[in-house]
Amino acid sequence: MRTTSLIYSSCMLVLLNASCTKSKLDTVEGKTLAAKDLHKSAGVLPLVPGTDTSKYAAARIFPGLVGPNEPRLANQIVPLDLTYTQVTTADLKISKAPDAWLSTGLYAPAGELITIVVPPNTPGLEVQIGAHTDNLTSADPATRKRDPIIFTKNALVSGTNTARNLYGGQIWIRVANPLGSIVNLTISGAVKSPDFVRDQTTDAQWQTMIANTTVPFFELRGRRLILTLETKRLATYPIASPTALVNKFDDKIYHDMMAWYGWSSTTSNVKNRMPGVPWRIVHDIQPSAGAQHAGYPVVATANNSYFSQAVDINQWTGGNWGSYHEIGHNMQMGGLWSWIDLQEVSNNIFSLKVTNRAGYKHSKIAQMMPAVLAFTSTPNPNNTKLFTSASLDVRFGLFMQLMEKYGYGIITYMSNTARASTLDFSTTAYPNSVIRNQKKLDYFYELISDYTGKNMLPFLNAWGIYPSSAAQTLVASEHPMLIEQVWLYDPS
Numbered sequence: 271m272r273t274t275s276l277i278y279s280s281c282m283l284v285l286l287n288a289s290c291t292k293s294k295l296d297t298v299e300g301k302t303l304a305a306k307d308l309h310k311s312a313g314v315l316p317l318v319p320g321t322d323t324s325k326y327a328a329a330r331i332f333p334g335l336v337g338p339n340e341p342r343l344a345n346q347i348v349p350l351d352l353t354y355t356q357v358t359t360a361d362l363k364i365s366k367a368p369d370a371w372l373s374t375g376l377y378a379p380a381g382e383l384i385t386i387v388v389p390p391n392t393p394g395l396e397v398q399i400g401a402h403t404d405n406l407t408s409a410d411p412a413t414r415k416r417d418p419i420i421f422t423k424n425a426l427v428s429g430t431n432t433a434r435n436l437y438g439g440q441i442w443i444r445v446a447n448p449l450g451s452i453v454n455l456t457i458s459g460a461v462k463s464p465d466f467v468r469d470q471t472t473d474a475q476w477q478t479m480i481a482n483t484t485v486p487f488f489e490l491r492g493r494r495l496i497l498t499l500e501t502k503r504l505a506t507y508p509i510a511s512p513t514a515l516v517n518k519f520d521d522k523i524y525h526d527m528m529a530w531y532g533w534s535s536t537t538s539n540v541k542n543r544m545p546g547v548p549w550r551i552v553h554d555i556q557p558s559a560g561a562q563h564a565g566y567p568v569v570a571t572a573n574n575s576y577f578s579q580a581v582d583i584n585q586w587t588g589g590n591w592g593s594y595h596e597i598g599h600n601m602q603m604g605g606l607w608s609w610i611d612l613q614e615v616s617n618n619i620f621s622l623k624v625t626n627r628a629g630y631k632h633s634k635i636a637q638m639m640p641a642v643l644a645f646t647s648t649p650n651p652n653n654t655k656l657f658t659s660a661s662l663d664v665r666f667g668l669f670m671q672l673m674e675k676y677g678y679g680i681i682t683y684m685s686n687t688a689r690a691s692t693l694d695f696s697t698t699a700y701p702n703s704v705i706r707n708q709k710k711l712d713y714f715y716e717l718i719s720d721y722t723g724k725n726m727l728p729f730l731n732a733w734g735i736y737p738s739s740a741a742q743t744l745v746a747s748e749h750p751m752l753i754e755q756v757w758l759y760d761p762s
Contacts, residue, residue: 299680310733317460317722318342325417325436329631330381331556332416332572333402333439335503336379336461337484347372352449354546361540362533363689366600368545369566370445371398373496375467376460377485380438387456394446395426400439401487404558404569408632415556436649440487440498454588462500466512468520473511480504489520491548492520494528495597496566497568498552500683501576504742511583516719523549527601530678534685537743541689549597553577562592564599564617588625595621595748605695606688607717609710610703611658615665619681622670634663634762635670646732646757655734668733674723684717712741719745724752 273739329335350372359367378384378399386397400421405420419438423444441460464479465471465488480488483501490497490512497519509515524535524544533544549731550567553576557563562570570576570592579592586593598617602608608616625632641664648655657665672680693713700706715737719726724746730737737745 291430300502308628312684317392317407318379318382322385322434322436324381326380327444328420329437333400333420333437334486334500336377336486338436340379340461340552341482342379342382343376343460343462346376346457347726348376348455348457349759350374350443350445350453350455352445352451352453354448355540355543356448357543357545358549359618361543362545363541363603363605364600365602365604366564366566368547368549370448370547370593371550371566372445372547373463373465373489373491374441374443374455374457374460374461375456375465376441377487378433378435378438378441378460379464381436382438382459384425384433384441384460386430386433387459388426388431389453389455390406390428392426392428392453393447394449396423396442396446397426398423398442399430399431399433399435400437400553401442401567402439402554402569403552404554404556406556409556409558416554421577428586434696438486440489461485463488466490466516468493468513470514471512473513476512490516492523493548494514494520494523494544495549497580498550499577500553500572503574504581505532506574507578509581515581515583515586517755518583522586522624523597524629526599527620530620530682531601531622532682532689538742542686549600551593552674553580562596564596568593568596568600570596576670586624587628591618591634594618594624603685603688606691606693607684607710607714607732609714610708611707611711612667614662614670617647618666619669619673622673623681626673631674631762634666635674638663638670639760639762642670643758643760650734651729652730654738656704657734659734670761671756671759672718673728675756675759678723680718684714686696686712687717687720708738713739715741716745719749720746722752726752728752729756 309673326335354370356370357367359365359393361367384399388395398421403421405419406414406416409418417437420626421439422435424431440463441457443455451754462479463485464476464483466476468491478619480501486501488501528544532542533546534542537543552569553572554569555572557569557571562568562576576592579590595617602617604613621634622632641661645664646667647684682755695706695709695713697706700709715726715730727737727742727745
């Protein structure tokens with residue numbers, strides 16, 4: 271990586287020929303320009319000395335270029351709160367806990383050198399430039415919409431560090447472990463990202479930033495979720511009050527996902543602790559898998575549909591199925607009770623919880639129940655019906671009936687009990703996938719029977735789900751057989 275030095279003037283980098291218009295984005299591509307070469311060609315974008323323009327053509331397509339008049343900042347103090355409680359995937363026994371990727375509120379222009387000064391005794395930090403971490407190397411070049419890898423990651427040491435991303439992007443600091451203090455970094459060469467930060471930014475301040483920025487992406491930063499979105503789409507889908515929007519999605523994730531799962535923001539037990547850092551959703555012109563996918567960050571397609579879904583406050587009360595679906599994937603307990611046949615099912619329970627707490631039933635219940643009841647009412651005298659023969663929508667009816675009949679606390683009970691258990695259904699313990707999934711299915715059977723106080727075998731058999739004889743013997747010794755035909759229950 272080239273480490274050409276930047277020359278500063280007072281508190282801000284000086285942009286040469288700053289009178290050029292914002293729309294004039296032509297430049298000399300494919301080389302790094304020295305200051306003396308910046309004005310040799312008419313119509314060339316004024317650049318900071320030492321800018322590497324070799325990927326300008328690709329960066330212009332995505333993620334976009336920062337305008338020439340955007341102030342480059344010098345000696346910007348960035349406080350990092352490293353006092354958070356570290357909670358891992360293993361602690362929560364879920365698919366993926368959030369990582370400590372901390373926003374700085376700064377954006378690196380494409381090809382420009384960024385300087386980061388780290389104080390002494392601050393180990394375990396990395397700088398990531400670029401929010402778009404999906405690797406598209408395996409994508410068909412004929413249909414690929416951006417270069418395969420457009421983010422960079424560099425280890426930071428105490429003292430002065432430099433970093434550059436030829437495509438530009440958000441500047442995040444990745445933290446290995448919390449250090450128990452607030453650490454101040456000093457960053458130069460970046461521009462201000464027009465982010466809204468809960469409890470720090472007012473609606474008016476943010477609207478002013480957006481009206482004057484040329485930075486192609488911005489963030490809505492809540493306590494429980496951060497959205498990284500394209501700035502240009504605000505012209506079509508403006509946000510009247512980012513305060514209300516961020517408070518809304520924070521509220522839903524806190525109460526209807528994390529707290530519902532039995533996680534606490536105050537307990538010292540990391541097995542029941544809410545993660546100390548937020549989830550992330552990043553909009554990318556081309557996700558590596560599907561229109562959106564789970565992981566950290568969750569990635570959704572950068573288009574009007576997903577953008578409008580993200581910024582419409584009303585969508586977060588039931589309508590934003592996709593966001594809850596993908597974060598729900600991260601929260602699945604696939605190592606314990608969510609066996610393989612529930613992979614695209616149990617992640618959707620959170621949307622139902624959102625509307626339940628809001629005081630109404632999710633529209634999916636009425637939409638799906640006719641097909642659900644058609645499946646569950648089919649006679650199954652010889653136990654030949656298969657749960658896997660039902661569509662994913664129909665399978666979701668399993669949870670609709672359980673939660674609506676016995677209460678939404680059933681999920682809290684299952685989550686809490688599973689986290690507290692010492693059960694191990696890993697591939698190491700059970701290399702055979704058939705046996706491994708049967709163990710998870712059996713545990714699901716035990717959990718719902720324990721919660722309801724009934725042997726739920728008839729219910730599961732009506733759904734084409736068959737616990738092992740050992741699990742049946744155990745549950746039969748603890749609970750009376752279910753008599754009510756709950757599999758015919760219509761909660762709509």
